[in-house]
Amino acid sequence: MIVVDQLARHWWVIGLRGLAAILFGVLAFVWPGMTLAVLVLLFGAYALVDGVLTLIAAFRGGVQHRIVMLVEGVVSVLAGLAAFVWPGLTALVLLYIIAFWAIVTGVLEIVAAIRVRRAISNELGLVIGGVLSVVFGVVLLVAPGAGVLAVIFLIGAYAVVFGIALLGLAWRLREHHQTAIGGAPLGGPAATA
Numbered sequence: 001m002i003v004v005d006q007l008a009r010h011w012w013v014i015g016l017r018g019l020a021a022i023l024f025g026v027l028a029f030v031w032p033g034m035t036l037a038v039l040v041l042l043f044g045a046y047a048l049v050d051g052v053l054t055l056i057a058a059f060r061g062g063v064q065h066r067i068v069m070l071v072e073g074v075v076s077v078l079a080g081l082a083a084f085v086w087p088g089l090t091a092l093v094l095l096y097i098i099a100f101w102a103i104v105t106g107v108l109e110i111v112a113a114i115r116v117r118r119a120i121s122n123e124l125g126l127v128i129g130g131v132l133s134v135v136f137g138v139v140l141l142v143a144p145g146a147g148v149l150a151v152i153f154l155i156g157a158y159a160v161v162f163g164i165a166l167l168g169l170a171w172r173l174r175e176h177h178q179t180a181i182g183g184a185p186l187g188g189p190a191a192t193a
Contacts, residue, residue: 004116004119004173004176005176005177005180006060007057007116007173008173008174008176008177008180009060009177010056010057010060011170011171011173011174011176011177012170012174013053013056013057013060014053014057014166014169014170014173015166015167015170015171015174016053017049017050017053017054017057017163017166018162018163018164018165018166018167018168018169018170019163019167020046020049020050020053020163021046021050021159021160021162021163021166022159022160022163022164022167023163024042024043024045024046024156024159024163025155025156025157025158025159025160025161025163026156026160027042027156028042028152028153028155028156028159029153029156039094039152039155040083040087040094041083041084041087043079043080043083043094043098043155044079044080044081044082044083044084045080046080046159047076047077047079047080047083047101048076048077048080048081048084049080050076050080051072051073051074051075051076051077051078051079051080052073052077053073054069054072054073054076055069055070055073055074055077057069057073058070058072058073068108068111068112068115069108069112071108072104072105072108072109072112075101075104075105075108076101076105079097079098079101082097083097095140095144095151096140096141096144098137098140098155099136099137099138099140099141099144100137101137102133102134102136102137102140102158103133103134103137103138103141105130105133106129106130106131106132106133106134106135106136106137107130107134108130109126109127109129109130109133110126110127110130110131110134112126112130113126113127113130125165125166125168125169125172126165126166126169128165129162129165129166129169132158132161132162132165133158133162136154136158139154140154
């Protein structure tokens with residue numbers, strides 16, 4: 001229970017990850033005609049933010065799943081940095097980077113969900129997010145020649161759904177934290193530090 005209590009105390013970090021994913025997905029829908037270079041930079045920014053927030057959660061979370069979260073955070077940061085260092089990547093290479101990133105982070109999310117689920121009953125948000133990540137990555141690997149516009153919409157849809165799953169998990173962790181502290185009202189990051 002200590003692991004979930006630690007993670008629940010910082011529920012807002014997972015909520016921020018969810019909001020970042022949703023923002024990324026909405027931007028992909030709002031600007032579908034963006035050039036590949038802008039998509040690379042947008043993906044890079046999202047992956048960096050997601051990786052940094054995952055690393056923060058790993059350092060503030062419990063010891064049992066810290067390594068999984070550290071690996072996930074580092075993979076996300078590296079994927080984001082690669083997008084910024086080599087912005088001239090072809091669409092195919094970018095798709096493979098995104099596909100492998102989605103598969104690795106999805107598998108790590110599923111592993112984390114299995115560990116968290118031991119303490120929070122019926123927790124499916126993280127499992128759903130992990131499965132969606134893996135499926136998304138496999139789809140990109142199987143059909144890399146899809147048009148850029150279709151890929152942008154697929155990335156946007158994935159990011160929005162994954163973000164909603166993370167917000168659901170954050171809400172459940174917030175409820176767990178509120179119950180653990182005896183029903184006291186939560187005031188956000190400052191009150192939970």
